[in-house]
Amino acid sequence: MNRFSLAHKTLRLLAAQVNLNGTFRHLCSFKNTNLPLIFVLEVERVSSATLFTITTGAEKHSLTVYDPDKDTHLVLADFIESIANGRMDTAEPATPRVGAESIERGQLLDADQQEQLHRLARQGGVLLLDVGLQEPVCLAVHRTRSRTGITAILATGDSCPRTQCFTAYGDDQHSVKRLLQSLDHLVASAAPAALAA
Incomplete structure (x- = not known):
């Protein structure tokens, strides 16, 4: 159960x-x-x-x-x-x-979500994350073949969608760091004032 x-x-x-x-x-x-x-x-x-x-x-x-x-x-x-x-x-x-x-204050993701993000950066794919916004954040990651890295698209919102897209070259640790930075920026731009309090 x-x-x-x-x-x-x-x-x-x-x-x-x-x-x-x-x-x-x-x-x-x-x-x-x-x-x-x-x-x-x-x-x-x-x-x-x-x-x-x-x-x-x-x-x-x-x-x-x-x-x-x-x-x-x-x-x-x-x-x-x-x-x-x-x-x-x-x-x-x-x-x-x-x-x-x-849990340190201001940490956006819990331990399970961080592990899912690491797995996504290593393998590519799609992930829905609940970070407290009205709608979940959708992350799509494609592993680049020519150089080690990722191409990522992050999106949230239906009525007023917010998106971010980037390509980052480097190891998995660098890719996860860039995903977290982009996720922080997306949440900060989409979060209502009441949730930011």
């Missing part, structure tokens, strides 16, 4: 979003599979409480946190994981969450 757990980048987004009013769309994957979980988070803040509404498919769940503190995003993450894992009706307690302090 695959247990759903939120990625560290989603936790960082939640940490920013619990301090805002608004609606945020998330696309996450189940651990060890590519099955997506799409949910919409609505945040309504008042002076002494914050109301979170999670909508996924036809289901709608609400959580009110009184006197929010710096760990409110962890409470919200446990709530979302409980919904995804089907524990809401059984009232089974969530497993304790390990703090994300070990």
